[in-house]
Amino acid sequence: MSDTYTFDTKDLKEIENIIAKYPEKQAAVLPVLWYAQDKFGHTDSSVQKLVAETMDIPEAHIHGVVTFYTQFYEKPMGKHVLDVCTCLSCQVCGGYDMLHYMEEKLGIKAGETTPDGQFSIQSVECLGACGYAPMLQVTNDKYVNHLTREKVDKLIEDLKAGKKPEFESMKMPQHVNGSDK
Amino acid sequence: MPEIFIDNIRYEYETPGKVLQFMLDNGLDLPFFCYHPSLSIPANCRQCMVKAGMPIFNRDKGTYEIDEEGNRKIRYFPKLMTACSLDLADGMVIHTHHSDELVKQAQADNLEFILINHPLDCPICDQAGECPLQILTYKYGPEGSRFEHKKVHKPKAVQLGPRVILDAERCINCTRCVRFTDEISKTHQLTIVSRGDKNYPMTADGEEFDDPYSLNTVDICPVGALTSADFRFKARVWEMNQTPGIDMSNGKGCNTWLWTRDNLILRITPRFNESVNDHWMPDEARLSYSRFNENRISRPQIRLDRDEQVPTSWNNAELTFREELDKVSPSQILVLGSPHASVEDNYSFRKFFEEKGVNEFFYLPHIIPGSGDDLLLSDDQAPNTNGVNALGFRETDEAGLKKLIKSKKTSIIAILDDDILERTGLTAKEFSGSFTVVLGTNHNETSLSANLVIPITCAAEHAASYVNVDGRIQRTIPAKETLYTNRRLNLEMSMSRLDHYGTKFDNWVTDANRVDCIPAWEFFTRLGDEQTTPAYHSSREIMEEIAGRISRFKEVSYDRMDDENGIQLELKQNTEVNTV
Amino acid sequence: MSNDWKSYQPLLIPAIRDLHEISVYEKNDGYQALKSILSDRKKWSPENVIEEVKDANIRGRGGAGFNAGLKWSFMPEPDGKPRYLACNGDESEPGTFKDRKIFEYNPHLFIEGAIIAAYAMQVDAIYVYIRGEYRPWVHKLQQAIDQAYEKNYLGKNIQGSDFSVEMYTHMGAGAYICGEESSLMESLEGKRGYPRVKPPFPAQRGLWGRPTTINNIETLANVPMVIKNGASWFKTIGPDTHPGPVLYGISGHVNRPGVYEYPAGMNIMTLINEVTGGIRNGKKLKALIPGGSSTPPLRADMLDGVTMDADSLREVGSMMGTAGMVVLDEDTDMVDLIWRISVFYHHESCGQCTPCREGTGWLEKTLHKINSGDGEIRDLDLLLAICNRMEGRTICALADAAAWPVRYSIDRFRDEFEKKCKKTVYAVA
Numbered sequence A: 001m002s003d004t005y006t007f008d009t010k011d012l013k014e015i016e017n018i019i020a021k022y023p024e025k026q027a028a029v030l031p032v033l034w035y036a037q038d039k040f041g042h043t044d045s046s047v048q049k050l051v052a053e054t055m056d057i058p059e060a061h062i063h064g065v066v067t068f069y070t071q072f073y074e075k076p077m078g079k080h081v082l083d084v085c086t087c088l089s090c091q092v093c094g095g096y097d098m099l100h101y102m103e104e105k106l107g108i109k110a111g112e113t114t115p116d117g118q119f120s121i122q123s124v125e126c127l128g129a130c131g132y133a134p135m136l137q138v139t140n141d142k143y144v145n146h147l148t149r150e151k152v153d154k155l156i157e158d159l160k161a162g163k164k165p166e167f168e169s170m171k172m173p174q175h176v177n178g179s180d181k
Numbered sequence B: 001m002p003e004i005f006i007d008n009i010r011y012e013y014e015t016p017g018k019v020l021q022f023m024l025d026n027g028l029d030l031p032f033f034c035y036h037p038s039l040s041i042p043a044n045c046r047q048c049m050v051k052a053g054m055p056i057f058n059r060d061k062g063t064y065e066i067d068e069e070g071n072r073k074i075r076y077f078p079k080l081m082t083a084c085s086l087d088l089a090d091g092m093v094i095h096t097h098h099s100d101e102l103v104k105q106a107q108a109d110n111l112e113f114i115l116i117n118h119p120l121d122c123p124i125c126d127q128a129g130e131c132p133l134q135i136l137t138y139k140y141g142p143e144g145s146r147f148e149h150k151k152v153h154k155p156k157a158v159q160l161g162p163r164v165i166l167d168a169e170r171c172i173n174c175t176r177c178v179r180f181t182d183e184i185s186k187t188h189q190l191t192i193v194s195r196g197d198k199n200y201p202m203t204a205d206g207e208e209f210d211d212p213y214s215l216n217t218v219d220i221c222p223v224g225a226l227t228s229a230d231f232r233f234k235a236r237v238w239e240m241n242q243t244p245g246i247d248m249s250n251g252k253g254c255n256t257w258l259w260t261r262d263n264l265i266l267r268i269t270p271r272f273n274e275s276v277n278d279h280w281m282p283d284e285a286r287l288s289y290s291r292f293n294e295n296r297i298s299r300p301q302i303r304l305d306r307d308e309q310v311p312t313s314w315n316n317a318e319l320t321f322r323e324e325l326d327k328v329s330p331s332q333i334l335v336l337g338s339p340h341a342s343v344e345d346n347y348s349f350r351k352f353f354e355e356k357g358v359n360e361f362f363y364l365p366h367i368i369p370g371s372g373d374d375l376l377l378s379d380d381q382a383p384n385t386n387g388v389n390a391l392g393f394r395e396t397d398e399a400g401l402k403k404l405i406k407s408k409k410t411s412i413i414a415i416l417d418d419d420i421l422e423r424t425g426l427t428a429k430e431f432s433g434s435f436t437v438v439l440g441t442n443h444n445e446t447s448l449s450a451n452l453v454i455p456i457t458c459a460a461e462h463a464a465s466y467v468n469v470d471g472r473i474q475r476t477i478p479a480k481e482t483l484y485t486n487r488r489l490n491l492e493m494s495m496s497r498l499d500h501y502g503t504k505f506d507n508w509v510t511d512a513n514r515v516d517c518i519p520a521w522e523f524f525t526r527l528g529d530e531q532t533t534p535a536y537h538s539s540r541e542i543m544e545e546i547a548g549r550i551s552r553f554k555e556v557s558y559d560r561m562d563d564e565n566g567i568q569l570e571l572k573q574n575t576e577v578n579t580v
Numbered sequence C: 001m002s003n004d005w006k007s008y009q010p011l012l013i014p015a016i017r018d019l020h021e022i023s024v025y026e027k028n029d030g031y032q033a034l035k036s037i038l039s040d041r042k043k044w045s046p047e048n049v050i051e052e053v054k055d056a057n058i059r060g061r062g063g064a065g066f067n068a069g070l071k072w073s074f075m076p077e078p079d080g081k082p083r084y085l086a087c088n089g090d091e092s093e094p095g096t097f098k099d100r101k102i103f104e105y106n107p108h109l110f111i112e113g114a115i116i117a118a119y120a121m122q123v124d125a126i127y128v129y130i131r132g133e134y135r136p137w138v139h140k141l142q143q144a145i146d147q148a149y150e151k152n153y154l155g156k157n158i159q160g161s162d163f164s165v166e167m168y169t170h171m172g173a174g175a176y177i178c179g180e181e182s183s184l185m186e187s188l189e190g191k192r193g194y195p196r197v198k199p200p201f202p203a204q205r206g207l208w209g210r211p212t213t214i215n216n217i218e219t220l221a222n223v224p225m226v227i228k229n230g231a232s233w234f235k236t237i238g239p240d241t242h243p244g245p246v247l248y249g250i251s252g253h254v255n256r257p258g259v260y261e262y263p264a265g266m267n268i269m270t271l272i273n274e275v276t277g278g279i280r281n282g283k284k285l286k287a288l289i290p291g292g293s294s295t296p297p298l299r300a301d302m303l304d305g306v307t308m309d310a311d312s313l314r315e316v317g318s319m320m321g322t323a324g325m326v327v328l329d330e331d332t333d334m335v336d337l338i339w340r341i342s343v344f345y346h347h348e349s350c351g352q353c354t355p356c357r358e359g360t361g362w363l364e365k366t367l368h369k370i371n372s373g374d375g376e377i378r379d380l381d382l383l384l385a386i387c388n389r390m391e392g393r394t395i396c397a398l399a400d401a402a403a404w405p406v407r408y409s410i411d412r413f414r415d416e417f418e419k420k421c422k423k424t425v426y427a428v429a
């Protein structure tokens, strides 16, 4: 299998640079896994094997790490992963409503992927955007804040059209009301 | 000397260390799971909690502060401490469940936690009877469980590797197995996967746990989460008999336990010996037990015509042997000692032929270069190479042997337990000009090519000594009865419950598994000339004689080997031939 | 200081456009603290920097509130071998969303603070551990770090001095526990984030076995102003025992949620009613979680005159934590809320310690039972018993953090729990 996944010379150079940041190469396991996931879309067992071989680190170690951290995808996911926060502040501000709305809209349950492989939905823990609840994160990247049904509709349409959300700067209210910004 | 008070009793300690290990060394009880003396200390099971404190030292006065009753004032740590990770400190005060209710409660609480997701399938669990979780729960656990939810389900009966099977639901996440592969065998084949109560140990996807030491994880797993594929469902441990032994499959001489039931060895596990194998043992050595049970030579065998060996009586065997010896001159006898046989057997073998006038003795080392490792596997495949060497047998090899057979016009070849044909390029043809006598434990190529085969006891059946690759002499204790030995009469043999209370009529005790064989030395005692050779009654006597006559074995005795877990011999590089 | 807050000018995140650009930061006195240290090494010996910071009593903003300078002073004498500073940007405690504001709006302030800390403790490299979900902010911080390298505030021979230090970002990958300092180090070393047994403490054996100090991002962002204006100035901000500016992350049922910067010790009711514009939809306040999910919830009637600082919150039986305040209105179902918190801790327990691994799951399952109407009154006692068995018996404080909200909400909102329980009918013999 691991011939389906390979690092080219540019990748290897990049990985070398990552390793150089640390006194011991094992420290580079997380960043290299991130690098691999960016490239391949997941870190399933063949990607784990590739990383283990490339870094010369026991495969079991890589496997243990991948399964410890929730952002590493042990299996291929939908093209767009919608991580909906249902924790504390989001919970009390309608996080579950948003989750259920999306489940209904996409016809899948949290933890599942649409048959066309376009979307996966996950119910996740606090994403550190509690003041902008309810919110979600798109495929380990941009946040979409202050969710409403309309916002969800638009997001899904945009994603289908290949348009990814922009970074949204959530201003400090003090600044908005105050002087400069 | 620094002191520590445990449950109000004062102890002194010399070397720094951890509280739990100190308690274990002093025979004190404290429940624990994750701690293992030869592994790093994760303190994750939280079972060994104690209340700990230090006396309050008044710097100005330079003395300890004293309360109204004249006792030292103690400042306790605000939380219970795990004894496994707590350093001994001068003046430290420890309270265990014996003197503190909170500690007692905490131990029970922790066990209740461990048990909530434990399947409690002890009746069908191989670990039952030797399970720390079972024992500690009985001694320290809660009286019942208040857990009424569905337990977490995890993979069961997973073949982790060729020899180890995992039941992840039974796992208590002590990480001993993972630490073993990281720290001892260094194969790094295991990891804990996932998080929280979904944790369990695993290999990487699609990888086999084929670590040559994998079965050690079965030993150290404190529950039945890891079991031996080989031993699975074979026996309940409490029906078995446990006898100390020495590994025969390798030169390292790992100290072992031989586990018998109904006079069969069912498994071999390591026995702690700091100077040899610590707590460990290679898988290969464990699985070598079948040689003690199977394919054994029972009753002497004699070749009447060219093709076939047939059983014969001991009398006839002795007679034949004497007759053949009488036909030849000593120089025509080729005597091959064995690195696979004990010191006592080799000694009496040599002595017998020496008395017949033979003055050269040989053996073939059994070494496979590169097959060993840095841990417990040596290139040397035999348990007693140093022993046979120290007895004055001279090393030879395949070519040397061929030459000897030719040059001596050899007409008798006497081989002590060693399958020379199998492990060299020699064939039965080379022996065909001579009368071959093999004293052996198991049928093999060499024994099958012999004219006369004398069945001798194996390491599981006799008391005998072996000198390992590092020059340490260690001895075995009989674990299995032969046709001529009896557990109830031999004080050295251990007795299981079945042996004590079972009768011949109990269906689990049969005579079928007793081999018709005797120790090699006993055979030579029978053959020996009563005038010149005093008959030996036991191998112990032989060792006494060896110790008195051969300087390298000076002061070696069974008692010392027993007391000191083996004795390190001074082995010089060049062995000159000893005359006995 | 009741009304001072209205005139308060933010110090950590002032309202200056494009402050994240190094040129803007420099124009606004940025990197001056570092420069003044490097230009007067006699006055600002490493020991003196530590003394000043210690005197300022910057209480760790990561949750434990420990004096940052005092922590720095635990580092052993340099021995020529590597030493490290790890900056904690894991920010995963539910209710907390403030450190990312620093990455976004004023990254150089934090970078400068970290460099000064590195100077004071004479460390060789700074690793900034940031939760993986904050990927967009990791890039923002990395841009700022790159700028600082370009201007030689980082790297070799900083500003022509003999002081050199490197700074790296390190991205987590989804694990709350990695905010715990020893787990953070394990994660930085490329392992599963299992907290380490203490002792040894990080200052003795930290990253790669070498002396290490871990500080929160916001904690370090306070350092430059202490050097610039002095400890005594710093202590005029907020209460004596808990001085300095604080980023309050306020979420939940308020009209204007968000991150606000005010002095420590703000009156809670002022924050809720005035700063954030009160409870939305005209509802009444029911409860407050003052500093992230692990801090014990407080009933509205307990909040009178309580201020956001360690002492005041301790008095009413809670903690300052991360100052991530979750404001809950009268419609909040406390049982549902606490159940969801228990889901979080169950999900995030690393699973090493028996009481935490098993206890967090047991709490969740029992709370679920009560929340779905199948519970009995005795289950409340069981919950408390489980909490008793978890607290203080584990390697790290996650088990305590999981137990506290349960224990204190049963204590403070018992009637709500009882209302959800079935009435147990005792059979009469």
Ligand SMILES: Cc1cc2nc3c(=O)[nH]c(=O)nc-3n(C[C@H](O)[C@H](O)[C@H](O)COP(=O)(O)O)c2cc1C
Residues within 6 Å of the ligand: C059, C060, C061, C062, C063, C064, C065, C066, C068, C088, C089, C090, C091, C092, C093, C176, C177, C178, C179, C180, C181, C182, C214, C215, C216, C217, C219, C220, C396, C397, C398, C401
């Ligand atoms: C379970 C757990 C999670 C934690 N998460 C964080 C976190 O996300 N960010 C943080 O700064 N500190 C966190 N801490 C606190 C750190 O262990 C540590 O005390 C802190 O980073 C020290 O920095 P400070 O002294 O500057 O606050 C956590 C602690 C525990 C026990």
Ligand code: SF4
Residues within 6 Å of the ligand: B170, B171, B172, B173, B174, B175, B176, B177, B178, B201, B217, B220, B221, B222, B223, B225, B226
């Ligand atoms: S399988 Fe056994 S040894 Fe391994 S972690 Fe589980 S309980 Fe411990």
Ligand code: SF4
Residues within 6 Å of the ligand: C177, C194, C195, C348, C349, C350, C351, C352, C353, C354, C356, C357, C394, C395, C396, C397, C398, C399
């Ligand atoms: S308390 Fe929980 S999170 Fe912390 S080390 Fe133990 S199991 Fe892991």
Ligand code: FES
Residues within 6 Å of the ligand: A085, A086, A087, A088, A089, A090, A091, A125, A126, A127, A128, A129, A130, A131, A133, A135, C094, C095, C096
């Ligand atoms: S609770 Fe949803 S982002 Fe914090």
Ligand code: FES
Residues within 6 Å of the ligand: B031, B032, B033, B034, B035, B042, B043, B044, B045, B046, B047, B048, B049, B082, B083, B084, B085
């Ligand atoms: S033996 Fe496991 S914590 Fe001490």
